[in-house]
Every structure is written in structure tokens, then in C-alpha cells.
Amino acid sequence: MAGAVLNTVNVRLNAPTIAFLLGHSSSVVVMVDQEYFPLAEEALKIWEEQSKGHYKPPLLIVIGDENCDPGALKSALGRGAVEYEKFLESGDPEYAWKPPEDEWQSISLGYTSGTTVSPKGVVLHHRGAYLMALSGPLVWGMTEGAVYLWTLPMFHCNGWCFPWSLAALCGTNICLRQVTAKAVYSAIAEYAGAAPPPSVLLAMSQKGFRVTHTYGLSETYGPSTVCAWKPEWDSLPPVTQARLNARQGVRYIGLEGLDIFNPQTMQPVPADGPLPNNEFHS
Structure with a gap:
């Protein structure tokens, strides 16, 4: 509704990789669960160091959870972050949102896990x-x-x-x-x-x-x-x-087409392959 492009980040990545994702995607808002605030904070610091003066701090929103250490949330708010519920209160419930002008416009950006090179993005x-x-x-x-x-x-x-x-x-x-x-x-x-x-x-x-x-x-x-x-x-x-x-x-009903191809000729072949003979272990 805000016209933004979503980029959900893999929390299992390390700070340097997350810093690359944030910089490569030109993120302007970072929303993070309070459990992962130290990781996000480290990534933002690396991003700033690597931007060589072109870094513009994103809006940092922390999602609080009573099941987490309250110290992490307090620390985040003390560093300029905004708590999620407080952020929602700043919204306009009467905001007249509009759908995108073109249905082919981007809605999200997802990155694959880079093994030998930087992660690749799928729009x-x-x-x-x-x-x-x-x-x-x-x-x-x-x-x-x-x-x-x-x-x-x-x-x-x-x-x-x-x-x-x-x-x-x-x-x-x-x-x-x-x-x-x-x-x-x-x-x-x-x-x-x-x-x-x-x-x-x-x-x-x-x-x-x-x-x-x-x-x-x-x-x-x-x-x-x-x-x-x-x-x-x-x-x-x-x-x-x-x-x-x-x-x-x-x-799926939403998939337009599906076929089986010979990988050498890229020509369709009959869907008559044998059943998988896998071994199953409980």
C-alpha cells in the first residue's frame, strides 16, 4: 500500500552479507525483530563504512517482543530506533491507498545465498x-x-x-x-x-x-x-x-504452463518417467 518494494532478509546471514544486501537494494527502511537488533546494527555500521560518504541512514524500526530480553529493545530505542507499535500509531487510517499503475511493477526483492560471489537478487x-x-x-x-x-x-x-x-x-x-x-x-x-x-x-x-x-x-x-x-x-x-x-x-492453477524437456535438445518429451526409487528411513 505504501508503494515500497519488500526485501525480506535471511537472519542466518552474517553482518557483512546483510550489509551488502541493504546497500545493493538501497534500503530506506529497516524493520528488525529485537532479537536480531545487534546483527542489524552491525550490518548498518559496515554499510556506512563501505559507502564512502554516500550513506544515508535508513529509518530503523524495531519490533518488540516480551519474550525477548527487554535490554535489547531498550538499547535499540536509545540508538534512535522507533518501536513498531509506536510507528504504526503515526500512520493515517484514512490514507487513500492506490494499487500500482502497472501490475508488472516490483513488489519484492529476494536474494539468493551467495557461495562464491555476492548474492543475486530475484525481483x-x-x-x-x-x-x-x-x-x-x-x-x-x-x-x-x-x-x-x-x-x-x-x-x-x-x-x-x-x-x-x-x-x-x-x-x-x-x-x-x-x-x-x-x-x-x-x-x-x-x-x-x-x-x-x-x-x-x-x-x-x-x-x-x-x-x-x-x-x-x-x-x-x-x-x-x-x-x-x-x-x-x-x-x-x-x-x-x-x-x-x-x-x-x-x-498450480496460477501457473500458465508446465512441460518436461530433454536437457540436450530442449524439446518436450513424454511425461512417462519411472517412479522415484528412493529409500525412506523413519
Whole structure:
């Protein structure tokens, strides 16, 4: 609504890498959870040192959390940061926002993890995010008021566009500060469930979970293909079910086209490949 381009930063990166992202993206606002304020502060310092006089301090907004050390928030506010709730109070509830003039305008910028070189950026547009935000709930059978337990970080393809999906559905986001088995099970018992990674398909099914396998990448805004489960597979042995569920090749409703190509000739080939013969261990 503000016309800004979102750039969710991987909190597992070190300060020099984050400094590169902030500088490369020309960030003007930095929003950080108070747990990660020291990391953000170090990155901003490095950015300033590397800018050679062209550094313009961004607006620094810190999101407070009573579950964190209150000293970190106090320290942040003492260094010129603005607390998130206070920042929201400065907004205008009557602001007449407008959609972008062009649906192909950028909505977000995501960086891949650089291994031998600096990270590369993937720019996403409003049209793609809109289609994925509506496509996801259709594929996953989500209805109004859905409850979503987050184990997927937003720096992975903007959380597969589910932040927008949940807003469209008037849903509830359940967030964990630490993604641990105990916290996940506690949240499931108290609130709802979420899809676990496909690498634990068999083990999860043995524990009573119904797992849906999807595949995607940054350029497709997250998952864009899914394993469409067939009712006749329900009676098959668990290992066979896991092998079938390890496939994903049915396109999302929002994906325009999907095909299989010969990597040498780049010509389409029949979709008749063998089932994966993976080994599963509980």
C-alpha cells in the first residue's frame, strides 16, 4: 500500500552479507525483530563504512517482543530506533491507498545465498504475487479464517506468498520464535497444523500426518507444482505411498504452463518417467 518494494532478509546471514544486501537494494527502511537488533546494527555500521560518504541512514524500526530480553529493545530505542507499535500509531487510517499503475511493477526483492560471489537478487512483480497468493489457497483447500502455523521463513520466496494469502482469507498466523519439535506440536495442539518438509513424508505419515508434496523456486514465487493425491493410493503400502508422494508435477492453477524437456535438445518429451526409487528411513 505504501508503494515500497519488500526485501525480506535471511537472519542466518552474517553482518557483512546483510550489509551488502541493504546497500545493493538501497534500503530506506529497516524493520528488525529485537532479537536480531545487534546483527542489524552491525550490518548498518559496515554499510556506512563501505559507502564512502554516500550513506544515508535508513529509518530503523524495531519490533518488540516480551519474550525477548527487554535490554535489547531498550538499547535499540536509545540508538534512535522507533518501536513498531509506536510507528504504526503515526500512520493515517484514512490514507487513500492506490494499487500500482502497472501490475508488472516490483513488489519484492529476494536474494539468493551467495557461495562464491555476492548474492543475486530475484525481483517479483505484483501480478505474480497476486496470482500465487490466490493460487495457493485453492491448491491447499484453505477457506476463510484459515489458521496457518509458520515454519517457513518469509525470506524464502516471501513465505510462498502466504502472508498475502492469509490476509485475503482473513486468516490467523501462528508464529514460533524457535522452530522446535516441542513448539510445533504445542502449536498444533493449541491452534492448527502446517505442512512439513517433503523429506520426511514417510515418517510423518506414520505419525498420522497427511503430507502434500510441492515444488517451486524463487522465480515462481514459491511452490508451483504439486503431487495431486489419488484416492486409490490410500490402500497402498506406506512405502509405495511415500514413493508416489515424492513426485510433484501437477501445475498450480496460477501457473500458465508446465512441460518436461530433454536437457540436450530442449524439446518436450513424454511425461512417462519411472517412479522415484528412493529409500525412506523413519
